[in-house]
Amino acid sequence: xxxxxxxxxKDKIKTAFVYVVLIFWAIIDLFPVYWMFTFSLxxxxxxxxxxxxxxxxxxxxxxYAQAMKTGNMLVYFKNSVIVAVATxxxxxxxALMATYAIxxxxxxxxxxxxxxxxxGLTIPIHASIVPIYVTLxxxxxxxSYWALIxxxxxxxxxxxxxxxxxxxxxxxxxxxxxxxxxGCGPWGIFFRIIVxxxxxxxxSVGIYTFLQCWNELMFANVFISNSxxxxxxxxxxxxxxxxxxxxxxxxxxLVLATFPTxxxxxxxxxxxxxxxxxxAVKG
Amino acid sequence: xxxxxxxKLVIFAFLLPALILFIGIxxxxxxxxxxxxxxxxxxxxxxxxxxxxxxxxLFTSNSIGFMKALGNSLLLAAISVAFQxxxxxWFALRLGSGIKGERAFLSIYFLPVLISTVVIGxxxxxxxxPDYGLxxxxxxxxxxxxxxRIWLGDKKTAxxxxxxxxxxxxxxxxxxxxYAGVKSVPTExxxxxxxxxxxxxxxDWHIVIPYIKPVLRVSVIFSVTGSLKSFDLIYVLTxxxxxxxxxxxxxxxxxxxxxxxxxxxxxxxxxxxxxxxFAFALLIxxxxxxxx
Numbered sequence: 001x002x003x004x005x006x007x008x009x010k011d012k013i014k015t016a017f018v019y020v021v022l023i024f025w026a027i028i029d030l031f032p033v034y035w036m037f038t039f040s041l042x043x044x045x046x047x048x049x050x051x052x053x054x055x056x057x058x059x060x061x062x063x064y065a066q067a068m069k070t071g072n073m074l075v076y077f078k079n080s081v082i083v084a085v086a087t088x089x090x091x092x093x094x095a096l097m098a099t100y101a102i103x104x105x106x107x108x109x110x111x112x113x114x115x116x117x118x119x120g121l122t123i124p125i126h127a128s129i130v131p132i133y134v135t136l137x138x139x140x141x142x143x144s145y146w147a148l149i150x151x152x153x154x155x156x157x158x159x160x161x162x163x164x165x166x167x168x169x170x171x172x173x174x175x176x177x178x179x180x181x182x183g184c185g186p187w188g189i190f191f192r193i194i195v196x197x198x199x200x201x202x203x204s205v206g207i208y209t210f211l212q213c214w215n216e217l218m219f220a221n222v223f224i225s226n227s228x229x230x231x232x233x234x235x236x237x238x239x240x241x242x243x244x245x246x247x248x249x250x251x252x253x254l255v256l257a258t259f260p261t262x263x264x265x266x267x268x269x270x271x272x273x274x275x276x277x278x279x280a281v282k283g
Numbered sequence: 284x285x286x287x288x289x290x291k292l293v294i295f296a297f298l299l300p301a302l303i304l305f306i307g308i309x310x311x312x313x314x315x316x317x318x319x320x321x322x323x324x325x326x327x328x329x330x331x332x333x334x335x336x337x338x339x340x341l342f343t344s345n346s347i348g349f350m351k352a353l354g355n356s357l358l359l360a361a362i363s364v365a366f367q368x369x370x371x372x373w374f375a376l377r378l379g380s381g382i383k384g385e386r387a388f389l390s391i392y393f394l395p396v397l398i399s400t401v402v403i404g405x406x407x408x409x410x411x412x413p414d415y416g417l418x419x420x421x422x423x424x425x426x427x428x429x430x431x432r433i434w435l436g437d438k439k440t441a442x443x444x445x446x447x448x449x450x451x452x453x454x455x456x457x458x459x460x461x462y463a464g465v466k467s468v469p470t471e472x473x474x475x476x477x478x479x480x481x482x483x484x485x486x487d488w489h490i491v492i493p494y495i496k497p498v499l500r501v502s503v504i505f506s507v508t509g510s511l512k513s514f515d516l517i518y519v520l521t522x523x524x525x526x527x528x529x530x531x532x533x534x535x536x537x538x539x540x541x542x543x544x545x546x547x548x549x550x551x552x553x554x555x556x557x558x559x560x561f562a563f564a565l566l567i568x569x570x571x572x573x574x575x
Binding site: 018022025026028029030032033035036039047048049052053090093094095097098100101104105106107113116117119120122123124126127128129130131132133134150151153154155157158161176177180185186187190211214215217218221222232233236237240247250254257258261265269272273276277280281 | 284285287288289290291293294297298299300301302304305307308309311312313315316319326374377378382384388389390391392393394395396397398399400401402403405406407408409410414415417420451454455456459460463498501505508512514515518519533536537540541546549550552553554556557560561564
């Protein structure tokens with residue numbers, strides 16, 4: 001074997017090693033999801049011994065029926081959707097308007113204002129949990145959708161403004177000027193020119209905000225104790241306490257809470273990743 | 284046009300919704316937390332002003348165990364920086380160098396970040412279950428019967444058992460940030476080094492890693508402040524138990540508020556957490572500047 005052959009062999013071994021590690025980690029990442037899907041369709045006997053990691057022998061769809069009805073998952077799912085949709089709308093309105101003021105309107109301290117909003121990227125939610133709890137309980141607003149929607153919107157706002165600023169500063173100013181000549185005021189420019197061109201920003205902000213609300217536990221756990229308003233993360237906690245010995249319905253509940261995210265990820269994988277990168281670079 | 288766009292009233296109107304949310308939910312509550320932290324308060328009766336006595340109690344009292352909780356979260360930070368970030372960096376370097384299947388691996392590795400921490404926690408609860416959990420079943424199957432443990436119920440193993448899923452879940456997050464950095468390295472730089480006969484390892488070490496230092500700084504900051512703030516997974520897995528062995532500042536804060544009705548003390552923990560997060564972010568930033 002000459003030098004060149006040796007080197008090629010060495011490279012091949014190296015590449016093989018890299019792939020072994022990469023595939024091993026991919027399995028570690030995928031396995032819990034696979035396992036969740038399979039045990040959501042099994043009975044205890046299969047989960048606990050006879051068929052731990054294989055595909056279900058008898059597909060037990062009753063687990064899903066049980067999770068949805070007796071486990072209350074249908075209610076929790078509905079609540080999560082309501083909270084997420086309302087939060088996304090509020091974040092979008094507030095962020096688009098504020099971004100317009102910061103990037104398009106003319107005033108002295110707009111840079112400072114932008115920096116002020118960007119503080120929100122670093123403030124942890126711990127900072128406001130006690131005062132918000134006290135205020136909500138005084139206003140008798142604990143156990144309501146608003147108790148989650150407003151705080152979620154506030155904490156997603158900085159990210160919303162960050163993403164919108166990126167997209168809005170790319171819209172050419174000539175468009176504003178020609179709209180102005182056609183008789184549009186600041187509101188006209190905003191609604192007729194800017195907002196329709198912000199579709200990509202809207203979807204980025206929407207996805208990011210959705211993930212934040214859908215997965216949030218601490219606020220939801222503290223502000224909501226009435227099952228009628230619980231969102232999925234808190235609901236799942238309640239359900240797992242209720243079904244400690246019957247794993248199938250818990251698995252079904254976990255799948256129900258996860259599949260919207262998975263579907264979104266399959267279709268919007270690049271946009272989701274990009275919005276996470278954008279958030280980190282500035283923050 | 285300029286005049287029309289500099290109308291103060293219009294500017295204010297456009298800022299109003301964001302300002303209300305931002306000041307009402309973020310800024311004012313931080314100040315209120317600071318104010319509450321100087322009081323002894325059960326949330327219902329009169330507050331008594333006690334200056335810094337909450338802070339003093341927090342640092343000196345053994346019964347609260349704040350120092351232990353803080354130590355736990357710093358240990359998590361250390362483990363993250365020592366294992367999670369190097370692993371993420373290695374993945375980012377390999378995937379960023381244009382290996383086959385790059386996109387598929389990237390998408391798979393990022394998946395756990397998107398799944399709700401509660402779902403992840405519930406899955407790991409089942410993995411760790413002493414009777415039917417995957418881990419113990421696996422150990423029994425391969426004949427390591429005496430390695431089986433009550434992973435989350437044993438003081439000796441519970442903390443590490445909580446940390447493993449935490450560290451695992453966010454490898455993909457840091458990998459994504461670093462990967463974006465690796466991809467931004469100009470190809471000429473890489474090619475020039477390769478022409479000079481540098482190996483992949485040398486290119487990574489001397490060209491790519493110095494180039495993506497700003498990203499690495501962000502990752503270190505996120506991973507340390509994230510560890511200080513960690514809550515969800517620990518709440519689901521152990522809620523601080525057994526015997527407070529897995530307590531972190533956030534779980535302590537929640538139990539102060541809702542089990543012991545000590546709103547002043549809960550706020551004190553919140554304030555300290557914010558201060559610590561900002562302090563660590565500054566320190567890490569300085570450390571990276573020194574390096575240059």
